[in-house]
Amino acid sequence: MPILTLEHIKRTFTEGQNKVEALKDISLKIDAGDYVAIMGESGAGKTTLLNIMATLDQPSGGEIKLKEQDLSKLNEKNAAKFRRENLGFVFQNFNLLDTFNNRDNIFLPLVLAKAKYEDMEQRLDPLAKQLEIEQILDRFPYEISGGQRQRIAAARALITQPELLLADEPTGALDSKNAAALLDLFDQVNYEGQTILMVTHSAVTASYSKRTLFIKDGRIYHELFRGEQSKAAYFEKITNSLTALASKGAKR
């Protein structure tokens, strides 16, 4: 049963006289419980696609439905409510608030949902251990490193147990140990039923997913499924596809 359906999605940006067709024609279905990586070269349209799925941007054409809700028909107020209730974000520009300490930043979405403080603490405990952020919870976002901020942002996204977790380069600012810890956590929440969609340039990160989509010039160009393969074999296929994509283009 698809949680997310895109049909012929287009997004054109107008800059003065110039038009940039960031997304030309994207159709795809993502099932509940899936774990999808989106890859492609710089400028291929990955972030544009993610922003549309996140209801942060509207397509210029086509249809997008998340859990039967037509996302192009949401006004800003309803989009904000929908995001809060259904989505979790691990995005590049973190959006952590400098006026709150890290713990309160993580709690923010639960505060908005009027959760009890004890419940928030209980949820934070295992996440903080796994992400190794226990020591920095009382500090402020401007007092920690980029990688630490990324882990605080990940905790904030995961604490609401969102149905759909959207991540943009979730391991971009992390060393290999912290990247592995975050991806293990993604594996765990996906195993528990959360759907994950992440944009990444890293073949290692993509090899944790169940399915990898390659975007080129605003279209889906190629797709790989992990299936029963080992992570190493899947990683090798992803790397080969990236090489082919960068040279003359991967075959479907």
Ligand SMILES: Nc1ncnc2c1ncn2[C@@H]1O[C@H](COP(=O)(O)OP(=O)(O)OP(=O)(O)O)[C@@H](O)[C@H]1O
């Ligand atoms: N707000 C905007 N106004 C004009 N053009 C834009 C805008 N946002 C994106 N674009 C253009 O749309 C195309 C796709 O951009 P997008 O950010 O989606 O690429 P990407 O695949 O995420 O790249 P990267 O890997 O470098 O982040 C690019 O040509 C980009 O310059």
